[in-house]
Amino acid sequence: MENQDPAVVDAIKASGESTLEKAIAKAKIKFDQFVNISLNIAVTGKTGAGKSSFVNAFRGLKDEDDGAAPTGPIQTTMEPIMYEHPKMPNVKIWDLPGIGSPNFKAKTYLKDVKFNTYDFFIILTSERFMEHDIMLAKEIKKLKKSFYFVRSKIDNDIKSEKMKKGFDEQKVLSIIREDCQKNLKELGDPKVFLISSRDLEKYDFESLQNILEDELPELKKDALLQAWPVCSAACLEKKIRMFKRMTWAASFASAGVAVIPVPGLSAACDLGIVVLFLIRCYYAFDLDERSLTRLSEKVNKPHLKDLAKSKFVTAIREKALSRFQVSTALATIATAEFFLSLIPGVGSAAAAGISFATTQYLLTEGVNDLANTARVIRKEAGFAFVH
Known part of the structure; x- marks a missing residue:
């Protein structure tokens, strides 16, 4: 040498x-x-929870942009839909149908959405986590894959609470987080990430990234970090x-x-x-x-x-x-x-x-x-x- x-x-x-x-x-x-290493991210949860908006935000798109996942007040995802990251094509994020919708019953959900396709699951809600979410998490755990609970539309909660006397943003966030965790207590003490798809720089979006980095294999971690929005x-x-x-x-x-x-x-x-x-x-x-x-x-x-x-x-x-x-x-x-x-x-x-x-x-x-x-x-x- x-x-x-x-x-x-x-x-x-x-x-x-x-x-x-x-x-x-x-x-x-x-x-x-x-x-070229592939990374497949599944986003699932209750119909209307904001899954499509999360998919779009992760991909650096607005809901109205060309190629964005369709959003709306009614169920827009009727089957698993893959969205390629527009800048890192080896990273794919899947918008899955809502749990418990007529065509996707909770008991057969993982089989119906082709469970083995995904590296990990984001279980997302805009309100409280329900029985369907807990049932899904238990099944994912049995099959030895990772899942992460995300509470979306936090900006809407903050906006409505601001009108009340004595508003304290951190107190409101703490109450929401504790309420979510209370409903998930039978799973132990899972972390709940509070996010706004409209404002990724706020709340827990970066904390979610940190956890994913810690728990993903090195090669998948690099793929995630390349695609993750600069928040x-x-x-x-x-x-x-x-x-x-x-x-x-x-x-x-x-x-x-x-x-x-x-x-x-x-x-x-x-x-x-x-x-x-x-x-x-x-x-x-x-x-x-x-x-x-x-x-x-x-x-x-x-x-x-x-x-x-x-x-x-x-x-x-x-x-x-x-x-x-x-x-x-x-x-x-x-x-x-x-x-x-x-x-x-x-x-x-x-x-x-x-x-x-x-x-x-x-x-x-x-x-x-x-x-x-x-x-x-x-x-x-x-x-x-x-x-």
Whole structure:
């Protein structure tokens, strides 16, 4: 290892392996899993509880947006419907029919909705949890899968309680939480997450994310974090750390040089992987135009979109395809050359023949550039950052 480029040595250490060959083999597997590992989330509960709105909020969509799950005061979900995450297609969220509806009786519900499809269940209600919810949780537990109780439409409760004398928001939230838990006491002491699909930055949406991260396997955890909406400064920082941690794998996977163990790893470099990694980062940080438009409207600051003008944001936005796709077709020659032109000393070098060190430098610079842009935007939007 002593004769190798310092950047290579550092990347081998980051991989946790002892040799270049082992690090490269591991990197290819890790990168493929990072991009393609599937995650299937089931959202179920009583008809009218707000399942479809939750599905839309998780996917970064408003209820009225094209491709959003249909919502309404009557039952709109008559069978399990899969919604692909618009930015991370390997993540899928399923809007399941309401428990106890005419076509889906509680006793046969899990079989009817194809239980084995899902990694975990969100059991959601807008009022109290009922017998059907408890029965479902018991059946899920028997089959050794995870479930999480979510109380939705908290913003409606807060709005109505505000009109009362002596209003105390924290007291109201505590009363709602205790009432939900009281109805679930036969299940032990399950946590109940209070959320508003209209305002993910408030209440327990981030706490739900933290619990899911703690309990999911590592690969599923990375998939979840990539797709999860940026609901706080802490959430954004987690995403940044994750992408920084993965730069070694993207670098080795891009170099593709298992048969060329030479100092510097100068070889034909697959810039498709580099561009795919950075575009995935761009979407995970909610730097795409739809996410920024939604944020700017929410905080009434139209100028937020104008802050997304860094060199890598510009490269992605102007050169990449308009809709995210997990495909190396995303890495057009124009995009690759644009990225390379951002590196001092490389200029408009051809995609082939750049060194491993250059590849890693490009990835590190890209992640830092996108991260700093996202931080500036979120800070301007009113998110507090603690470093």
